[in-house]
Amino acid sequence: MRIPKSVKIGGFNYDIILGDIAANRDKYGEISTLYSTITIEKNMTHQKQEETLLHEVLESIDSHYELDLKHSVLQTICFAMIQVVRDNKLYFGQEDENE
Numbered sequence: 001m002r003i004p005k006s007v008k009i010g011g012f013n014y015d016i017i018l019g020d021i022a023a024n025r026d027k028y029g030e031i032s033t034l035y036s037t038i039t040i041e042k043n044m045t046h047q048k049q050e051e052t053l054l055h056e057v058l059e060s061i062d063s064h065y066e067l068d069l070k071h072s073v074l075q076t077i078c079f080a081m082i083q084v085v086r087d088n089k090l091y092f093g094q095e096d097e098n099e
């Protein structure tokens with residue numbers, strides 16, 4: 001999957017930034033609901049960037065819908081979804097977009 005320039009979550013557009021954030025904070029990504037941005041560490045594998053994007057999307061859903069998920073639950077959902085989507089080559093867009 002290519003990393004998109006933006007994603008729409010709960011009616012809000014989030015710009016996606018490939019940045020340099022992990023060096024001092026032991027983080028792969030972060031979401032700002034204030035600035036509507038998702039920042040993903042650029043210096044890691046593409047596979048890890050994809051996983052981080054899904055993680056931050058789930059963080060946003062958790063926040064917007066006030067699910068109050070435990071972080072370990074959110075992390076488990078992320079890993080499980082990534083595995084199912086990748087191993088089954090699932091694609092949820094329009095079929096003609098994928099040709």
Ligand SMILES: [Zn+2]
Nearest residue numbers: 055059071074
């Ligand atoms: Zn998190």
